[in-house]
Amino acid sequence: MDEWWRSAVIYQIYPRSFQDDDGDGIGDLPGITRRLEHIAHLGADAIWISPFFRSPMKDMGYDISDPCDVDPLFGDLADFDALIARAHELGLKVIIDQVLSHTSDAHAWFVDSRVSRSGERADWYVWADPQPDGSPPNNWPSVFGGSAWTWDTRRRQYYMHNFLAEQPDVNMHNPAVQDGVIAALKFWLDRGVDGFRLDSINYCFHDLELRDNPRLEPFPDPAPHNPYDFQDHVYSKSRPEMLPFLKRIRQLLDRYDDRMMVGEVGDHNHALELMGQYTAGTERMHMAYSFDMLGPDFNARHFRRVIDRFNAGAKGGWPCWSFSNHDVPRHVSRWAGQDAGEDALARQAIALLLAFEGAICLYQGEEFGQTETQLAYEELTDPVGLRFWPDNKGRDGCRTPMVWERDMPAAGFTTGTPWLPIKPEQRVRAASEQVGVAGSVFEHYRAVLGFRKETPALRRGATRFLDLPEPLLGFLRGEGPGAVLCLFNLSAEEVALPEGLMTEASGRPVGPAEGVGIAGRLGPNGYVFLQA
Known part of the structure; x- marks a missing residue:
């Protein structure tokens, strides 16, 4: 087997912001299909598409109400089939996001589960009685602020949600829930996808005893902007039951030719160790990545420490590294002040990333040296920014639309009004100013990607x-x-x-x-x- 994923350059597409073809201001699947030649020309091997499934869009598609259908905002299943066909025609593999740990509260499973405590799906989510004083079952917080427990008046119980209250966590301890998740994965494998990116994969299981999380050591000082960062989340996520479930998923993928899965592992203290566990051997994930290279640290000691810690715990596992994605500020802005200019940093960053052992992931727009968009509070849509402003401005700044044509309305992204504004600072890094222009950041990306493909030591050494x-x-x-x-x-x-x-x-x-x-x-x- 070729194991194409080991040296793959994976290009992440955030569908809301890539290309809008129907003029509603939100990107769509036909828009992605039209722009696939850009990605092939860049030299990527695969695309990863963030969620495009049916959703109320409380968390921009990561709250899924039907995992086996396309949300009308983005098109339909026929549009997805056309996208797959065109990508394969261009030699691009297609990886799609899968959100397994939670659903939307509008999902049919949750609608049934909250009706009563005795129905067929009564225990498909994490329900618990209140403490004697009526307070939540334990001290678990939500990533998005507040408690991880919300009271449901119909069942007169609390349900758990690691993220928004509209994103209830499924009870993955229930074999029937696992069967339902596996069936949804099979649906997309049968449509021809080449792999999955598993969102927040270490959140899938919780402690059945619902024990309180201990405080994080060393305890944060000064206090973080988000109380979530006070705890070591050893009971609300990253549980050992994840390993046999990964084996189930791998068994499914191994029934198909040359498919893969890469998991996102988010954990303050344990991410690199979990990456090793989750990718060890040949019965779990093919690859994993953490947020350890998506933070503010930009120094030799940090990069070496991250790679050494992964290698020490991986036991044959394989990493996937990235510097930017849809959840963090763009790296040329995040590392500002430690460079000789944004374009110089953009050129060095791609060379550094492509020199690391493992697969690598690029985030749309970084091939132009795109910077973080500075938004006013009234322009925000992200629940994180809306809640924690101004200390945390949220994720909208890295999610603004692609800038294709500098001087066109909406920069060529849409004929309508874009869902997030496009600022002049982003327009100057448009594709029209860089593609085919000697010395541009884009052409430098192409050169470095080409060099890696021609150099066996950089792919597998x-x-x-x-x-x-x-x-x-x-x-x-x-x-x-x-x-x-x-x-x-x-x-x-x-x-x-x-x-x-x-x-x-x-x-x-x-x-x-x-x-x-x-x-x-x-x-x-x-x-x-x-x-x-």
């Missing part, structure tokens, strides 16, 4: 880190002839390379390089690949 002082990050990919030494200056100042470093490779530069400067030095945000 093992990693050996070099002991270098900050701000230098260096590692060797592969062994013997063809091995590549990767060197990065993660700072806005020129730095000298230690004497004797060049003996790690022949010193022959290969591939695209930036900020190399004179022999033995790397310029601001500079990097170089040297091949043995």
